[in-house]
Each structure stands twice: as structure tokens, then as C-alpha cells.
Amino acid sequence: MPVAYQNIPSALTGGSKYKVDQKGGITLDDASKEKLNKQSIPYLPSWRKNEKYEPYEFIEYHDRALKADKDLTNLFPKDGKYELENLSPKFGTEIKGIQLSELNDAAKDELALLASQRGVLVFRDQDLIEKGPKAFTDFAKHYGELHIHPTSGAPKEFPEIHSVLTGNTDENPFSTKNSLISFHSDVSYELNPTGISLLSVTNNPKAGGDTVFADAREAYNRLSPLFREKLEDVYALHTAVPQANLAIVKGGVVKRHPVENIHPIIRTTPTGDKVLYVNSAFTKSIVGLKAEESEFLLKFLLDHISGGHDFQIRVNWKPNSVVVWDNRISSHSAILDFDTNEPRLIIRAAARAERPVNNLANLNKPDENNVYEGPEYLGNRVEPGSAKA
Ligand SMILES: O=C(O)CCC(=O)C(=O)O
Numbered sequence: 001m002p003v004a005y006q007n008i009p010s011a012l013t014g015g016s017k018y019k020v021d022q023k024g025g026i027t028l029d030d031a032s033k034e035k036l037n038k039q040s041i042p043y044l045p046s047w048r049k050n051e052k053y054e055p056y057e058f059i060e061y062h063d064r065a066l067k068a069d070k071d072l073t074n075l076f077p078k079d080g081k082y083e084l085e086n087l088s089p090k091f092g093t094e095i096k097g098i099q100l101s102e103l104n105d106a107a108k109d110e111l112a113l114l115a116s117q118r119g120v121l122v123f124r125d126q127d128l129i130e131k132g133p134k135a136f137t138d139f140a141k142h143y144g145e146l147h148i149h150p151t152s153g154a155p156k157e158f159p160e161i162h163s164v165l166t167g168n169t170d171e172n173p174f175s176t177k178n179s180l181i182s183f184h185s186d187v188s189y190e191l192n193p194t195g196i197s198l199l200s201v202t203n204n205p206k207a208g209g210d211t212v213f214a215d216a217r218e219a220y221n222r223l224s225p226l227f228r229e230k231l232e233d234v235y236a237l238h239t240a241v242p243q244a245n246l247a248i249v250k251g252g253v254v255k256r257h258p259v260e261n262i263h264p265i266i267r268t269t270p271t272g273d274k275v276l277y278v279n280s281a282f283t284k285s286i287v288g289l290k291a292e293e294s295e296f297l298l299k300f301l302l303d304h305i306s307g308g309h310d311f312q313i314r315v316n317w318k319p320n321s322v323v324v325w326d327n328r329i330s331s332h333s334a335i336l337d338f339d340t341n342e343p344r345l346i347i348r349a350a351a352r353a354e355r356p357v358n359n360l361a362n363l364n365k366p367d368e369n370n371v372y373e374g375p376e377y378l379g380n381r382v383e384p385g386s387a388k389a
């Protein structure tokens with residue numbers, strides 16, 4: 001089979017090389033594969049050029065946390081031995097002594113409740129990665145329909161795993177930017193963005209490569225009562241367009257047409273938490289404000305989240321660690337401080353959650369997904385005089 005090599009540049013996949021087969025399948029080449037540990041091989045990102053999904057339809061979401069037993073005795077049976085260490089007083093807990101792959105449904109519900117309370121749960125010494133992509137996605141499916149990412153690569157047969165390989169490059173990642181920190185809540189542009197999510201780094205560089213998480217509930221609480229009140233029922237527009245454009249520019253694949261949806265800036269979760277729901281990756285503007293006003297206010301809110309070291313934690317990746325976190329009540333960013341000659345592979349599976357609401361009276365009220373048809377999306381642009389114009 002003839003093989004064409006394609007170097008998909010660093011922002012998407014690092015310096016690793018890919019091969020394209022006759023059917024349009026894009027997979028990692030053998031030399032790049034050899035730089036990764038064995039555990040990563042079943043999780044490698046791949047693409048199919050013709051892989052297309054329709055825009056998502058609205059779904060109702062029934063949070064498993066609401067079904068959980070509040071005393072958590074299924075998750076922590078009385079006869080077990082556990083070590084729980086809070087990474088900060090209100091946010092983030094490291095847990096040893098639990099094997100996620102062995103939890104029953106009642107324990108998984110309690111895990112959702114604990115994630116809604118602590119935001120980020122770091123489980124060490126898990127066998128879930130070794131058990132393979134099916135075990136990883138089956139576990140995450142307990143929390144809802146898994147989101148299929150519109151642009152990222154995925155292991156073959158497991159489109160619900162978002163798999164991102166970075167590093168393996170001589171390129172200086174900071175040649176055009178001072179910092180690559182980009183706090184975000186995953187795919188917040190979707191009508192039903194993700195809630196409970198699983199993350200693991202299967203191939204971590206020797207040093208660095210942590211993930212930083214910010215507590216969006218505490219970010220909200222730190223605002224003055226007057227400011228909080230002014231933001232109630234104010235909406236922001238979240239966009240998938242720049243991410244889709246990046247995929248096009250870098251020679252990647254756009255599997256689902258980009259969307260733009262509005263969400264309340266103060267979001268209330270089904271468990272009753274109020275969170276500051278804006279992020280620098282996908283929040284484009286504030287509805288009803290003029291451009292300068294919107295930029296000014298968004299800059300304040302985003303700086304507040306990214307600069308809030310006193311409501312952030314960092315997860316230091318070790319082999320076989322799995323993070324279970326709630327994307328609704330936190331923001332996170334990769335930390336690109338590692339030696340980018342080394343490859344880093346992250347995998348994620350995440351359940352679609354409720355359409356964000358300010359007021360729980362509106363929870364699960366049907367709504368329309370807003371597909372972006374304007375000229376900012378490169379995929380919408382047509383040459384004047386062409387058949388589509
Ligand atoms: O690479 C990381 O540490 C974070 C990855 C991430 O943001 C994601 O996959 O959602």
C-alpha cells in the first residue's frame with residue numbers, strides 16, 4: 001500500500017509523523033510510535049478523512065450525583081483501606097485504595113457526587129488504562145452519552161476518546177507566544193457541554209507536563225455580591241469556529257460542523273453550585289455588550305480565573321493515574337513546561353451534560369443547537385463564481 005507522509009504541525013499533534021493510507025486513514029508512523037511506551041499504543045490518535053457527524057441535538061441530562069447515597073458507603077465500603085488527601089481545602093482530592101474498574105453502579109453514582117463536591121479527583125495506581133480503550137469508555141458511559149470531539153484524533157473504533165499527542169519536536173513551542181496556558185472548560189461551545197470527564201496521561205515526559213485546574217465555584221464566590229448580582233442572567237457566546245479553523249489550517253479533519261451557543265455566565269449545576277462559566281479558549285463575547293465592553297469584562301473574568309492560584313490545584317501525572325473531574329465546575333489547562341523533544345499523550349472521555357442554565361427552573365428545557373454558517377469558518381468560505389457560491 002503506498003504511504004504518503006504528512007507532517008501535521010505542532011499545535012495539533014506535536015512533531016510526530018503520520019501516514020495516510022489509500023482510504024484516507026491517518027495514523028502515527030512507526031518511528032514516532034517507537035518513542036511511546038507500550039501502554040499508549042492502543043490509545044494513539046488517528047483520523048479518517050471522511051469521518052463526519054451531524055451537529056448534536058439537544059439532550060436532557062439526569063445527573064447521577066442526584067441518585068447517589070450521600071454517605072458514600074458504596075464508594076468507600078467500611079472494611080476498605082483508603083488514603084484521601086485534599087490537594088487544597090475546598091478543591092481537588094487525591095485518592096488511593098480504590099480501583100475504578102471495580103466500582104458498581106451505586107459507587108459510580110457516589111463518585112459523581114464526590115466529583116461535584118471536590119471538583120477534581122486524582123486516582124493513583126489504576127488498572128483502567130491497561131484494560132484498554134473499551135474499559136475506559138465503558139466506565140465513562142455511566143455518566144451519560146460520551147462526546148465525540150469535532151477535531152481531535154481518536155483510537156480506531158473508539159471515536160469517543162479524545163487523544164492528543166504533543167511533543168516529539170525540535171520546534172520551540174514558545175517562538176510566538178510567551179505562555180501556552182489556556183484555561184478552558186472542554187467543548188463549552190456545545191449546546192450540551194461535557195460534565196463528568198476522565199483524563200489520563202499515558203506517556204508523560206520525565207519532568208513537568210502537569211495539568212492545572214481552577215475552581216470555577218470559588219472563582220464565582222470571590223466576586224463581590226454586587227458584581228455577582230450584575231452577572232446573573234447575563235449570557236456569553238461560546239464558539240467552536242477557531243478550533244475548527246485550526247484543524248483546517250494544520251491539515252487536520254473537521255468531523256462535525258462548528259457551532260456557536262450562548263450560555264449563562266453564572267451557571268447553576270443540577271447539584272446547586274453556582275459557577276463562573278467563561279473560558280479563554282471558547283468564550284467569544286458577552287451578549288448585549290458592545291465590542292470594547294465585552295472584551296474588557298471578559299478580560300477581567302478570564303484573568304481572575306487564570307490568576308487565581310489561590311483557587312487552583314495542579315495534578316502531577318504518574319503512570320496509571322486517572323483523573324475524574326467535573327468540567328462544569330472547573331477550568332483547566334495543560335502545562336507545556338516539559339522538554340518538548342519528548343512525546344506526551346493524553347486521553348480523555350467525557351459525558352455530555354445538561355444544557356447550561358442560570359436558573360434550575362429551566363433545567364432540561366429543550367433548545368436548538370446553533371450551527372455556525374458565517375464566513376469566519378474557513379470551511380464555509382467559497383470562491384466567488386464556484387458552484388456553491
Ligand atoms: O493535556 C492536558 O494536560 C490537558 C488536556 C486537556 O485540556 C483536554 O484534553 O481537555
Ligand SMILES: [Fe+2]
Nearest residue numbers: 184185186332
Ligand atoms: Fe481540556
